[in-house]
Amino acid sequence: MLKLFIGNKAYSSWSLRGWLAVKQSGLPFEEVVAPLYDDAWDARRQEPDFAPSNGKVPILWDGDVPVWESTAIIDHLADKVGLDRFWPTDFAARAFARSISAEMHAGYVDLRRHCTMNLRHVYPPEPLPPEVQANVQRITSLWDQARTRFGAGGDYLFGAFGAADIMFSAVVTRFHTYSIPLPALAAAYCEAVRAHPFMVEWLEGASREAWIIDKFERAVQ
Template sequence: MLKLIIGNKAYSSWSLRGWLAVKQSGLPFEEITVPMFDEEWNRRREGDEFAPSGGKVPILWDDKTVIWDSLAIIEWLADKTGRDRYWPTDDAARGMARSMAAEMHSSYQNLRRDYAMNVRKQFPPTELSEDVRAEIVRIMELWAQARALHGRGGPYLFGTFGAVDIMFAPVVTRFATYSIPVPRFAAAYMAAILDHPWMREWIQAAQDEPWIIENYEVPAT
């Protein structure tokens, strides 16, 4: 059976991506949640299960094979269970989807830094910096293009739920947590993501976690 090691569900955006990727595979898996940044965090990261990843989460163990990094987990599981589970079948749509997923993987550092994920909170809106605003505009452009060109088959970016939605799901939670205004089409997409049964399961589980990271419990400034 697959084994997935993740961080706190309240705060760990990359863990959410890895977890959604495994859920999308349809394969059974053992889930191990490791609280981040508590007094045992550094000791745990030195263990054998963490070693291949450099002490980062998520980590997927498939028998003796270890895969870390959320996008790598998506690709591993797509190869294992069928790429159509994760990526559009149309060439143009698939090319765009892969590009969007890769851009999400490597970009938007200002949004990530200033607006940490916390699915247990909702803060009032604040003034956005120009750098963050520019990144949000870029995300809105990508979402609009994907929905207009390839989103006719359902409420997600490329119609049906897939790898791109997995990659952007933590961004959706950030927009909701920090009350960031978005256009109507984006609000509809966010509602579809947040109403997905796996997202509801993750967010509900986060409410029951006992761990608190104080830095993530205050509004963005």
């Protein structure tokens, strides 16, 4: 049995990605939510369940084998259930999917910093700093390329839901939370991701959480 440790569903973007990866695998798993930044957090993250990842979530235990970092979790699960569950079968599409997923994992720091993940609110739109707007334009350009070149036959970046959609899932939530204007193709894609059964399940779980982390909250105008 797999065991996945995640943070608060309302706030933890990387937990969302790891959780979606396990759901996409189709394998049974146990989910353990570890509240982030509560009074016990510093001690909890030193416990054996979290030590291999240096206290970061998500961390997946496959028996006695720990796997952390969302891209590593995706790769590990793909080894178990097959590459095609996560990545396009077409060679060029798979290369593009891997490239944009890696860019997501390493990039868009300004968007992440300015628009932290928060599923508790939908804020009114406001002007974005130029560097954040540049992130948005880059992301929507990549989405447009993926959808127009490889997305026939489905509503997601490469047709069927897969690893690239998992990696961009928290960006979708940020665009919604902060009411960021999007081109029509990107807006339709975001609607499809938010309507996916896995995302609906996550959003419902987040809505039931009672925890509030002040550092991730913004005053509602």
